[in-house]
Amino acid sequence: MGQLTTHVLDTARGKPADNMNWALYRADTERTVLATGCTNADGRNAGPILAGADFVSGIYELVFYVAEYFRNGGIELPDPAFLDEVVIRFGIAEPHSHYHVPLLISPYGYSTYRGS
Template sequence: MSFSTHVLDAVTGRPAAGVQVRLEHQGGVVAEGRTDEDGRIKGWNPGAGIHRVVFDTGAYLKDTFYPEVVITFTVTDPAEHYHVPLLLSPFAYSTYRGS
């Protein structure tokens, strides 16, 4: 199983570079890092089960209603790739299961 994410800044229409991201499983941190210049993190391998990906949006967007975005998802097939994108603005966010 591999995991990736892509954070896009809806205000600027550009990738959100430098966003701190943490991947958790069963209360423990599996991986952490910052989005690259294209707003991406890839290559994490958390395994099966329920996971949380936590985005430190407050450090990226200084005046935001959402200082942290937490997305909980289930990995049912460890052989598949899981991509969780985040579209971000100061007062809204959206996500979906990507490919």
């Protein structure tokens, strides 16, 4: 059974990004919110973001609210922040597979890839 997971690392502080809010949208039809959540102390979601019968082929957007995270953590950012939200738009072609979408984030840059 396939599933979608994430892991957010705060590269500015060298630790997991705990308490970062995120939202998952289906994006190949009318943009529809499928799930929302917040990362835990390890920078992960408590369980899969999407799994089972809901985990189907298509285009998705995972939105991370990074400016809110950094401001809540005491990092002073300009207004508006250089990175307010990070939107990762990706496709699921094999719904029986595990899709892991890590995010490495700082106030001025980010990186992502398909993890395992």
